[in-house]
Structures are given as C-alpha cells and as structure tokens.
Amino acid sequence: MSSIAPQRAAPSPSVEAKPYRAAHALLDALRAEGVRFIFGYPGGAIMPVYDALVDHPIRHILVRHEQAAALAANGYARFTGEVGVCMATSGPGATNLITGIADAYLDSVPMVAITGQVATFLMGTDAFQEVDTFGLTLPVVKHSFIVREAEALPAIVHEAFRIARSGRPGPVLVDLPKDVANRPIFAKPSHPVPDPPLPECNPCALERARHLLARAARPVLYTGYGVFLARAERALRAFVEATRIPTVSTLKGLGGLPTDHPCFLGMLGMHGSRAANQAVQEADLLICVGARFDDRATGKLDGFAPKARVIHIDGDPGEISKLRYAEVALCGDLSRILDALSLRPVPPEWGRRVEALKASDRPRYDAPGRFIYAPALIRRLYERLPEDAVVTCDVGQHQMWVAQHGVHRSIRQHLTSGGLGTMGFGLPAAIGVKLADPERTVVCVTGDGSFMMNVQELATLRRYGIAVKILLLDNAALGMVRQWQELFHDRRYSEVDLSDNPDFAALARVFGLWAARLESRDQIDALLQEWLRSEGPALLHVPIDPKANVWPLVPPNKANHEQLMET
Amino acid sequence: MSQRLNFRLRPTEGSVLRVLGSIERRGFSLEHIESRRVGNAILLSVAVSGERPVEVLIRQLERLYDVLSVELEPCPDAYTTACLQQSFGEPAAVPT
Ligand SMILES: Cc1ncc(C[n+]2csc(CCOP(=O)(O)OP(=O)(O)O)c2C)c(N)n1
Ligand SMILES: [Mg+2]
Numbered sequence: 001m002s003s004i005a006p007q008r009a010a011p012s013p014s015v016e017a018k019p020y021r022a023a024h025a026l027l028d029a030l031r032a033e034g035v036r037f038i039f040g041y042p043g044g045a046i047m048p049v050y051d052a053l054v055d056h057p058i059r060h061i062l063v064r065h066e067q068a069a070a071l072a073a074n075g076y077a078r079f080t081g082e083v084g085v086c087m088a089t090s091g092p093g094a095t096n097l098i099t100g101i102a103d104a105y106l107d108s109v110p111m112v113a114i115t116g117q118v119a120t121f122l123m124g125t126d127a128f129q130e131v132d133t134f135g136l137t138l139p140v141v142k143h144s145f146i147v148r149e150a151e152a153l154p155a156i157v158h159e160a161f162r163i164a165r166s167g168r169p170g171p172v173l174v175d176l177p178k179d180v181a182n183r184p185i186f187a188k189p190s191h192p193v194p195d196p197p198l199p200e201c202n203p204c205a206l207e208r209a210r211h212l213l214a215r216a217a218r219p220v221l222y223t224g225y226g227v228f229l230a231r232a233e234r235a236l237r238a239f240v241e242a243t244r245i246p247t248v249s250t251l252k253g254l255g256g257l258p259t260d261h262p263c264f265l266g267m268l269g270m271h272g273s274r275a276a277n278q279a280v281q282e283a284d285l286l287i288c289v290g291a292r293f294d295d296r297a298t299g300k301l302d303g304f305a306p307k308a309r310v311i312h313i314d315g316d317p318g319e320i321s322k323l324r325y326a327e328v329a330l331c332g333d334l335s336r337i338l339d340a341l342s343l344r345p346v347p348p349e350w351g352r353r354v355e356a357l358k359a360s361d362r363p364r365y366d367a368p369g370r371f372i373y374a375p376a377l378i379r380r381l382y383e384r385l386p387e388d389a390v391v392t393c394d395v396g397q398h399q400m401w402v403a404q405h406g407v408h409r410s411i412r413q414h415l416t417s418g419g420l421g422t423m424g425f426g427l428p429a430a431i432g433v434k435l436a437d438p439e440r441t442v443v444c445v446t447g448d449g450s451f452m453m454n455v456q457e458l459a460t461l462r463r464y465g466i467a468v469k470i471l472l473l474d475n476a477a478l479g480m481v482r483q484w485q486e487l488f489h490d491r492r493y494s495e496v497d498l499s500d501n502p503d504f505a506a507l508a509r510v511f512g513l514w515a516a517r518l519e520s521r522d523q524i525d526a527l528l529q530e531w532l533r534s535e536g537p538a539l540l541h542v543p544i545d546p547k548a549n550v551w552p553l554v555p556p557n558k559a560n561h562e563q564l565m566e567t
Numbered sequence: 568m569s570q571r572l573n574f575r576l577r578p579t580e581g582s583v584l585r586v587l588g589s590i591e592r593r594g595f596s597l598e599h600i601e602s603r604r605v606g607n608a609i610l611l612s613v614a615v616s617g618e619r620p621v622e623v624l625i626r627q628l629e630r631l632y633d634v635l636s637v638e639l640e641p642c643p644d645a646y647t648t649a650c651l652q653q654s655f656g657e658p659a660a661v662p663t
Contacts, residue, residue, distance in 0.1 A: 134580070134581060135581075135584075138581065138584065138585060138588055139588060139589075139592060142632070143631075143632040143633075144581065145579075145580075146580055148580075163632055167630065168630065202655055202656035202657075203656070204656035204657070205654070205655055205656025206656070207656075208656065312654075316630065317626045317629070317630075317655075318623070318626040318627040318629070318630050320623070320626065320654065320655070321620065321622075321623055321654065322623050322627075325654075326654050327654060328654055328656075329654040329655045329656075331655070
C-alpha cells in the first residue's frame with residue numbers, strides 16, 4: 001500500500017520578504033497551541049489560509065467531505081484529549097461541518113472549527129457562498145468568534161483553544177472573512193498560559209456525602225464520560241477497589257472502570273444489562289460521577305433509581321439537579337473528590353445480592369442457526385485485539401453490540417457518538433485516532449447504513465496510507481430503526497430495507513483497500529486474523545442475520561426495570 | 568410567574584443573542600427584555616417564566632463565555648433555592 005501524501009515545498013527564504021498576513025498568523029497560532037493536524041477542505045473564502053499552508057510545516061489532511069473533517073478532528077480529540085482542528089470554506093463548506101461540530105458539542109469534545117467567510121464588506125449582502133455560519137452554529141458551540149480585526153487573530157485563536165479545552169470541553173468556531181485573512185499583521189502568536197486550577201469542593205457538601213455513604217445499605221456508582229474529561233480513571237478505580245461499590249456506566253463512560261472488573265455490572269439504560277438496571281432500581285444511594293442523567297440512560301425519569309438518594313459529582317455545576325435532584329452536589333476535581341470520599345467497603349448482603357444479579361445475567365454467545373451472530377463476533381474480535389486497541393463505532397444495532405460485548409479497558413479506547421448519535425461518525429473518527437497514534441490498532445465497527453454516510457473517506461485512507469481496520473456488520477437494513485418498527489410500530493416497515501447494498505468488499509478494493517467477505521462461522525478466526533494482519537487499511541464485510549435485534553431493550557417511556565428480554 | 572435575571576455580558580458579537588437563545592432552548596419564555604451598553608459591558612435584564620428550576624438555568628448560563636455575571640432578583644420560590652443551596656453544602660435552612 002503506497003502512501004501518496006503530497007510533498008510540501010520547503011519554506012523558502014523569500015517568504016520572509018513577503019508581508020506577514022493574518023492567514024499565516026493563523027497557522028502559526030495553531031502551531032503555538034501544539035496542533036499537529038488540520039482536517040479540512042479548501043474553497044474560495046478560505047483560500048488565503050490554504051495559500052499560507054503551502055509553505056507552512058503544519059500538517060493538513062484533505063478529507064473528501066467537510067463532515068468527515070469535523071468528525072476526524074472530533075475522533076482525534078476524543079482519543080488524545082487535545083483540541084482537534086477542522087477547517088472549511090464559507091457557505092456549503094461550513095454547513096457541511098455542522099454535524100461534526102454538533103456531535104462535539106453534545107459529547108463535550110474539545111474542538112476548534114475554522115471557517116472561511118466572505119469579505120467583511122460583502123457580509124450581509126447575500127454574497128456568493130455567504131451563510132451566517134456564526135448564527136447557524138450558535139446553539140451547538142461552546143463559543144464562537146468572527147474575526148473582524150486581523151491584529152486580533154492570534155489572541156482569538158489562543159482564546160478559542162483555551163475555551164475549547166477548559167472546564168467542560170466543547171467546540172469553538174472561528175469564522176474568518178477573506179479580506180481579514182489577507183491583511184498584513186504585526187501581532188505574534190500569544191503563548192499558552194495554564195488554566196486556573198478548579199475551585200476546591202465545598203467541605204460541608206463533602207461531609208454530607210461521607211455521611212450518606214457511611215449509612216448506605218445498597219450504594220451504586222453510576223459513571224460517565226466526565227470521568228475521562230476529568231482524567232479521573234485512576235481515582236475511580238481506586239475508589240471502587242477500596243469500597244467494592246457495584247458500578248454501572250453510561251455508553252460513553254464505558255471503560256472508566258474496565259468492563260471486565262468484578263464490580264462492573266454493565267451499561268445502564270435502554271440497552272443496558274439487566275444486572276445494571278436492576279441494581280440501580282434497588283439502590284438506596286446513587287453516586288453519579290461525571291454523568292448527566294440522559295434519557296437513554298435513565299429511561300422514564302420518575303421510575304429511575306426510585307429508592308435512591310443522589311450524590312452528584314461533576315466538573316460542571318450546570319448539570320447538578322438538571323433532571324434529577326441531587327441531595328449532595330460535589331463540584332470540582334473528580335479525582336480529589338473521589339480520593340477524599342473513599343470509605344468503608346460495601347455492606348456484605350448488598351455485595352452478595354449484586355453478585356447474584358450479575359451471575360444470572362451472563363450473555364450467551366451460542367446462538368443457533370447458520371448466520372454469523374454479531375455479539376459472538378464482537379466478543380471474538382476483542383479476544384483477538386491487542387489490549388490497547390481503539391474501537392470506533394457508528395450508530396445503530398452494531399454500536400450497541402460493541403458497547404455490550406466489547407471489553408472496554410479505558411474510555412478513550414471506545415469512541416462512540418453518544419449525544420448526537422451521528423451515523424457516519426466511525427470512519428472519520430478512526431482516521432483521527434490512527435493519525436494521532438499510528439502504532440495502535442484502530443478498528444471501526446460500522447453498519448451497512450452508517451458506512452455509506454462517509455464512504456468517501458476510503459479515499460482518505462488510501463491517500464495517506466491510514467491503516468484503519470473496518471468491520472462492517474451488514475444486516476441489509478437500517479437495523480435499529482427496523483427493530484423499533486418491528487416492536488413498536490406493528491411491523492410496519494418503512495424505508496429501512498437496504499438489501500440492494502453494493503458489494504462492499506469490491507467497493508473497498510476499488511478504493512485500494514484490502515477487503516474480504518466473511519460468510520460462515522468456520523471462517524471467523526482465520527479471516528479476523530488475516531484482516532487484522534493485513535497491511536494498510538482493510539475492510540471485512542460480514543453479512544449477519546437481518547432479523548437480529550439488540551437485547552435487552554427498555555421500551556420508550558418505560559422505566560429501566562421494565563426492560564424487554566430476548567424471547 | 569416570571570423571574571428576573573440581571574446579566575453583565577462581555578460586549579462581544581452575538582452575546583445577547585447567545586444568552587436569549589440559551590434561555591429559550593432550555594425551555595423558558597422571555598417575558599421582558601432590556602439591554603444597554605455601559606462602559607465595557609452589556610447590561611441585560613430578562614424576565615423569564617418556565618416550569619423548570621431557574622437555579623439550574625442560571626448555572627447553565629454562567630458557563631457561557633460571554634456571561635460575566637448573572638443574578639436572580641429576589642425570588643419567591645424560596646424552597647427550591649434553599650434545597651439547591653443545601654445540596655451544594657451551603658448552610659441554608661430549608662423551610663418546611
Ligand atoms: C445521520 C443520522 N441519520 C439517521 C439516524 C437515525 N438512525 C439511527 S440508527 C439508524 C440505522 C443505522 O443503520 P446501520 O448503520 O446499518 O446500523 P444497524 O442498526 O443496522 O446495525 C438510523 C437510520 C442517525 N442516527 N443518524
Ligand atoms: Mg444495518
């Protein structure tokens with residue numbers, strides 16, 4: 001597999017003689033922030049920046065659709081914890097970015113999106129490729145800037161990065177009019193200053209939390225992505241080791257406590273495990289760590305943890321008592337709070353009860369029939385993957401099977417679009433991860449519907465020789481929607497059939513990937529191995545049972561303990 | 568019943584829009600709005616009404632970059648306020 005990464009011209013001495021323009025200052029400012037990659041796509045209004053790129057050392061990755069630029073930056077940021085950067089032109093370039101920006105907003109991912117804009121004197125005149133990018137993105141960004149003064153650009157970029165990564169991270173938009181980008185400037189990049197430390201947590205609240213913990217007979221820990229944001233995996237694990245409190249996780253929190261840990265009961269919520277949902281149902285104290293009582297996690301809110309008092313530990317005060325009243329709110333640094341809480345071990349009766357719940361809820365992988373059974377395949381995949389592999393998912397049934405049956409060892413090893421549920425997330429996100437860490441095994445588990453949403457990025461894999469391994473679970477359907485139509489719409493199937501899918505392996509080969517089709521159970525081990533060991537990007541196409549559903553399932557508007565099991 | 572929120576905002580592009588939009592998206596109605604530029608800040612006063620606790624809205628608005636400060640004018644719903652203060656460890660007496 002040859003990489004055809006374009007060659008860059010070496011910076012020439014004559015560059016010094018040209019005036020230093022805002023476009024160039026933008027790139028220098030990005031570098032000063034430690035940016036390694038810009039994921040982007042050029043066009044008219046952003047041309048000054050692309051011109052400056054020609055002799056700039058920063059690396060630009062040309063994707064084939066701006067949505068993928070935003071999602072690749074998003075995946076890069078989720079994996080590294082650094083700010084991801086994407087760039088597009090005005091108008092359609094900017095609108096194409098929005099899905100990836102919204103995804104970052106709902107999942108608290110630090111990102112800076114740079115968009116070209118028509119020249120300031122044309123703004124507001126319905127000029128060619130003018131849309132109000134600032135207005136369009138207002139509800140899905142943490143903050144946004146229109147750069148009206150060239151001299152302000154370096155400081156704006158610096159501030160954008162600070163905002164994106166501080167507190168609860170999120171995307172920041174920098175909209176750059178073309179004339180401003182072309183202006184000569186004198187400002188130098190400003191240098192990063194460390195963020196102020198988080199305030200100390202209120203000692204009275206801490207004392208009340210200790211009191212509740214000491215008295216609890218049936219405590220349960222409910223953990224989320226906030227554990228990753230606060231870099232608190234170590235403290236969480238130490239807390240669980242000390243207390244043995246049974247732990248459940250949100251979709252995005254999976255791996256905070258390794259999912260093969262004895263105290264881990266599974267994901268909670270709509271497709272959560274029975275043990276997890278039942279433990280929460282019986283709990284008398286719920287300790288929420290970096291989670292936000294999302295409706296997919298809680299089910300019908302007034303039936304959620306009905307007997308429990310709540311201690312809510314979070315870095316973001318805006319989440320406290322938003323959906324569920326917290327008897328105690330602990331805002332601040334999660335690690336310090338968890339370290340300060342560690343107390344006595346969980347009462348033995350509760351320990352035994354939870355063990356019994358867990359023992360009666362082991363998934364089975366011995367499905368009858370000749371079809372490949374997706375949960376068993378996912379299990380097998382994880383047995384074969386290196387321990388530090390990263391898996392990105394798309395959205396649908398396959399996403400839930402990965403969540404349920406994968407072994408998640410840390411949060412950043414399982415990248416999934418939780419808040420927005422963006423079909424098409426998986427492949428670009430995997431590109432971001434693999435570029436960040438080329439030595440890692442990076443797998444994208446996708447569905448036949450989701451894969452087609454950003455299929456054009458196969459060209460990006462080839463162009464840069466990005467060795468992402470794609471596992472395509474093909475049920476010839478928009479399976480998750482089909483499942484809902486089957487269960488909740490009287491089997492009135494509406495626009496979910498994809499049985500005329502292309503031959504995915506052939507399609508991948510056209511883009512220069514290694515590809516194969518896995519058709520029978522006896523091929524699983526050999527083909528998984530060949531696919532993982534192949535050089536360069538590779539796709540394994542796996543037709544699965546088109547009727548398979550995800551179990552368990554909490555029906556809409558029901559409480560979590562009313563979940564349906566497979567019959 | 569409406570409650571009045573008084574903001575000091577950075578005088579940045581879109582700051583008023585951002586605050587008003589956030590209030591509406593969080594499920595509150597805007598009953599009355601006044602805004603003016605004073606020195607290096609925008610003073611914005613908004614009367615809002617809604618079913619959800621306004622204290623949570625305030626914390627959501629406080630995290631906006633443009634919001635330098637936000638204050639709730641003395642609020643008749645003392646019970647909710649006291650409960651929420653207590654959950655943060657403030658020594659507020661919960662009226663019974
Ligand atoms: C961009 C986008 N459009 C629509 C949806 C709604 N949706 C959720 S899951 C799903 C089906 C996904 O199909 P596929 O990728 O084949 O996964 P499967 O459920 O079959 O495993 C759809 C259409 C979505 N989440 N994202
Ligand atoms: Mg499908």
